[in-house]
Amino acid sequence: xxxxxxxxxxxxxxxxxxxxxxxxxxVLGGTAAVxxxxxxxxxxxxxxxxxxxxxxxxxxxxxxxxALVMLMTPGLAFFYGGLVRRKNMLSVxxxxxxxxxxxxxxxxxxxxxxxxxPGTGLIGGLKWLFLSGVGLxxxxxxxxxxxxxxxxxFQMMFAVITPALIIGAFAERMKFSSLCVFMLLWATFVYDPxxxxxxGVGGFLRQWGAxxxxxxxxxxxxxxxxALAAALVLGRRQGYPEGISPPHNLPFAVLGAALLxxxxxxxxxxxxxxxGGLAGSAFTVTHIxxxxxxxxxxxxxxxxxxxxxxxxxxxxxxxxxxSITPASGYVTPxxxxxxxxxxxxxxxxxxxxxxxxxxxxxxxxxxGVHGVGGIWGAIATGLFATKSVNPAGADGLFYGNPVxxxxxxxxxxxxxxxxxxxxxxxxxxxxxxxxxxxxxHEERVGLDLALHREAAYTVID
Amino acid sequence: MKxxxxxxxxxxxxxxxxxxxxxxxxxxxVSNVLGRGRQKGVAQVYRSHKEQGSLLKKIKLExxxxxxxxxxxxxxxxxxxxxxxxxxxxxxxxDLPECVRIRTGERGNEAIG
Numbered sequence: 001x002x003x004x005x006x007x008x009x010x011x012x013x014x015x016x017x018x019x020x021x022x023x024x025x026x027v028l029g030g031t032a033a034v035x036x037x038x039x040x041x042x043x044x045x046x047x048x049x050x051x052x053x054x055x056x057x058x059x060x061x062x063x064x065x066x067a068l069v070m071l072m073t074p075g076l077a078f079f080y081g082g083l084v085r086r087k088n089m090l091s092v093x094x095x096x097x098x099x100x101x102x103x104x105x106x107x108x109x110x111x112x113x114x115x116x117x118p119g120t121g122l123i124g125g126l127k128w129l130f131l132s133g134v135g136l137x138x139x140x141x142x143x144x145x146x147x148x149x150x151x152x153x154f155q156m157m158f159a160v161i162t163p164a165l166i167i168g169a170f171a172e173r174m175k176f177s178s179l180c181v182f183m184l185l186w187a188t189f190v191y192d193p194x195x196x197x198x199x200g201v202g203g204f205l206r207q208w209g210a211x212x213x214x215x216x217x218x219x220x221x222x223x224x225x226x227a228l229a230a231a232l233v234l235g236r237r238q239g240y241p242e243g244i245s246p247p248h249n250l251p252f253a254v255l256g257a258a259l260l261x262x263x264x265x266x267x268x269x270x271x272x273x274x275x276g277g278l279a280g281s282a283f284t285v286t287h288i289x290x291x292x293x294x295x296x297x298x299x300x301x302x303x304x305x306x307x308x309x310x311x312x313x314x315x316x317x318x319x320x321x322x323s324i325t326p327a328s329g330y331v332t333p334x335x336x337x338x339x340x341x342x343x344x345x346x347x348x349x350x351x352x353x354x355x356x357x358x359x360x361x362x363x364x365x366x367x368g369v370h371g372v373g374g375i376w377g378a379i380a381t382g383l384f385a386t387k388s389v390n391p392a393g394a395d396g397l398f399y400g401n402p403v404x405x406x407x408x409x410x411x412x413x414x415x416x417x418x419x420x421x422x423x424x425x426x427x428x429x430x431x432x433x434x435x436x437x438x439x440x441h442e443e444r445v446g447l448d449l450a451l452h453r454e455a456a457y458t459v460i461d
Numbered sequence: 462m463k464x465x466x467x468x469x470x471x472x473x474x475x476x477x478x479x480x481x482x483x484x485x486x487x488x489x490x491v492s493n494v495l496g497r498g499r500q501k502g503v504a505q506v507y508r509s510h511k512e513q514g515s516l517l518k519k520i521k522l523e524x525x526x527x528x529x530x531x532x533x534x535x536x537x538x539x540x541x542x543x544x545x546x547x548x549x550x551x552x553x554x555x556d557l558p559e560c561v562r563i564r565t566g567e568r569g570n571e572a573i574g
Contacts, residue, residue, distance in 0.1 A: 246505055
């Protein structure tokens with residue numbers, strides 16, 4: 001009876017759904033065609049220097065992108081939170097969200113100025129301390145069609161999520177007070193300089209011609225290398241590796257990864273700093289690389305462990321997003337598939353074999369995914385970049401220009417050494433002044449109760 | 462009075478409850494528990510790290526009955542939970558010295574049904 005009813009109703013429902021979807025697609029397609037025609041008209045116009053003038057479309061997209069990137073930090077919190085034990089869930093959420101508070105303020109006070117104000121090749125100046133002079137007029141050096149303040153906010157969200165990525169390395173064992181102090185120092189002495197080198201006017205890597213569209217070097221290699229330093233300085237969790245229980249809530253990790261994937265459209269396509277073809281291209285390759293990498297990791301798990309794992313698939317997808325980040329403004333969809341496959345394979349090897357062989361406890365694979373994936377992405381940019389996607393970029397090795405690959409490798413080496421060494425020094429400094437690790441007792445009890453006097457889950461209603 | 466504890470596979474719970482109902486045994490306490498027997502655990506894989514799982518999910522039933530119902534209870538649980546595979550579970554029957562119904566204050570055999 002039920003089956004008959006079901007069969008009779010379904011075609012009509014499906015038809016309505018299909019019509020609705022087709023209608024929506026038609027509207028979207030029409031909008032896209034109009035947009036494309038507009039772009040072509042713009043491209044045909046003679047090249048005259050564009051006066052800095054706020055464009056409402058560009059501004060709207062970057063505002064939305066800033067909000068998307070903001071959402072990535074809570075997304076990361078749930079991605080990481082799902083992977084720790086129940087007793088440490090809140091501590092990870094707290095660490096990520098506290099960085100949203102702390103680093104936002106650091107950015108306003110001095111971070112933005114150190115990163116983007118006119119300065120030397122190594123560090124920005126102090127002209128924009130407390131955002132003085134960062135107003136609603138566009139700054140043509142960075143984005144000629146959006147208010148300077150909107151650019152600053154978009155960049156703020158990057159400055160926030162980068163240190164949050166490091167949390168994965170020392171999860172479940174770091175003192176909260178030391179974390180706050182360390183992260184303020186790290187943002188000031190590691191993130192801000194590297195952001196200036198790569199993106200700031202006069203930054204020396206920018207002048208070399210290094211390509212980093214949305215932060216593969218600044219965000220992922222940078223965080224990943226300090227994460228490795230942190231895993232080494234803090235040491236393993238008690239009982240690692242045999243005595244650590246499995247992830248306490250993989251559905252949260254999947255939710256977090258999905259939010260990261262969603263937010264990454266703002267991260268990469270927003271880095272076009274305008275609502276045009278380049279943003280569309282970055283959006284496309286971002287999604288493709290994530291899909292290719294998620295599939296690759298799942299297949300590798302299937303081959304080696306006989307089963308495709310959920311955690312493997314989402315880890316691969318995040319790895320793909322990491323790796324496409326520097327390349328997202330410069331590569332074709334085919335290039336994105338290659339980068340994605342590499343981003344599934346290389347971090348998988350790092351996590352499966354290298355981490356196990358070396359024995360460090362990078363609890364949530366901040367180095368294995370962001371460091372290794374970031375390095376692959378930066379190098380892959382030197383392979384797959386093409387001016388046919390972005391005339392403001394450069395051709396990579398596969399388009400006949402080996403010079404770019406060499407520049408990318410040098411950039412990676414400099415960032416790897418700088419982030420690891422300065423990260424290590426700052427960790428040692430904080431360790432000497434106030435210690436980094438919670439007591440053995442606090443670690444056993446769990447950081448939620450020991451450090452925050454809270455419990456993530458109650459047993460009784 | 463006896464206290465019957467049954468440890469069974471989670472997927473057999475519905476069948477066991479059905480058999481208990483058929484035997485007019487309606488009072489039962491059910492919990493999710495972890496345990497292990499000869500079956501050991503199932504290894505899990507997280508980012509290529511193998512967790513040699515040592516504990517398995519089981520369901521624990523607790524039923525207090527008068528003597529006349531003991532064999533019917535044991536049979537209902539056995540029939541409902543039996544598959545012939547390792548891990549079907551165990552039943553323990555304990556002496557129960559006292560029972561109090563909180564609402565009425567009744568004690569012993571009166572209180573148990």
